[in-house]
Amino acid sequence: GAVVSQHPSRVICKSGTSVKIECRSLDFQATTMFWYRQFPKQSLMLMATSNEGSKATYEQGVEKDKFLINHASLTLSTLTVTSAHPEDSSFYICSARLGDTQYFGPGTRLTVL
Amino acid sequence: DAKTTQPTSMDCAEGRAANLPCNHSTISGNEYVYWYRQIHSQGPQYIIHGLKNNETNEMASLIITEDRKSSTLILPHATLRDTAVYYCIVRGDYGGATNKLIFGTGTLLAVQP
Numbered sequence: 001g002a003v004v005s006q007h008p009s010r011v012i013c014k015s016g017t018s019v020k021i022e023c024r025s026l027d028f029q030a031t032t033m034f035w036y037r038q039f040p041k042q043s044l045m046l047m048a049t050s051n052e053g054s055k056a057t058y059e060q061g062v063e064k065d066k067f068l069i070n071h072a073s074l075t076l077s078t079l080t081v082t083s084a085h086p087e088d089s090s091f092y093i094c095s096a097r098l099g100d101t102q103y104f105g106p107g108t109r110l111t112v113l
Numbered sequence: 114d115a116k117t118t119q120p121t122s123m124d125c126a127e128g129r130a131a132n133l134p135c136n137h138s139t140i141s142g143n144e145y146v147y148w149y150r151q152i153h154s155q156g157p158q159y160i161i162h163g164l165k166n167n168e169t170n171e172m173a174s175l176i177i178t179e180d181r182k183s184s185t186l187i188l189p190h191a192t193l194r195d196t197a198v199y200y201c202i203v204r205g206d207y208g209g210a211t212n213k214l215i216f217g218t219g220t221l222l223a224v225q226p
Contacts, residue, residue: 049213095157104157107156
């Protein structure tokens with residue numbers, strides 16, 4: 001149980017385009033999901049907390065207009081990287097909360113050319 | 114900021130117990146200790162968590178000192194597949210101010226054949 005999936009697993013896009021990443025809780029409902037970013041050889045950095053039916057809460061320094069988060073259902077949250085640039089290339093990881101525990105997805109590798 | 118201190122790296126022989134220490138001297142009474150691990154290029158995997166009592170599950174044991182200022186994660190019989198970065202994280206109640214999983218740098222455990 002407590003499986004979280006992400007789609008796509010990897011994406012390559014041109015600079016200036018927008019990319020949408022989906023995060024799904026497959027066998028449970030999650031009112032709260034989280035989005036993290038991880039650069040090479042670094043730890044995970046929390047970007048935002050996504051609550052179903054309400055606006056996401058962004059961490060300090062994360063541009064909410066650039067990283068659009070939508071949590072429209074209890075099993076799906078999406079992260080859209082708008083007007084992506086090479087510096088946005090990173091490993092994006094979501095997690096979903098079930099009770100006291102967060103379960104993580106497998107991650108999405110974004111490469112912006 | 115991460116509220117835990119872990120060694121940067123550790124080695125363990127295959128088949129032996131791996132004991133990973135974590136210091137969390139500023140932990141508050143309502144904060145839990147969580148352990149996750151991340152195998153290269155994957156999302157973090159939940160291992161175990163506890164408040165003040167020792168905990169055991171099919172993956173590991175968590176030993177928390179009586180003063181709660183430190184803990185040890187024990188993998189009883191390490192295998193090569195246990196090679197990963199192990200994160201010790203202190204998290205408060207989800208309704209409170211310290212309710213986020215904030216990742217530090219973790220311990221790279223290398224299991225040697």
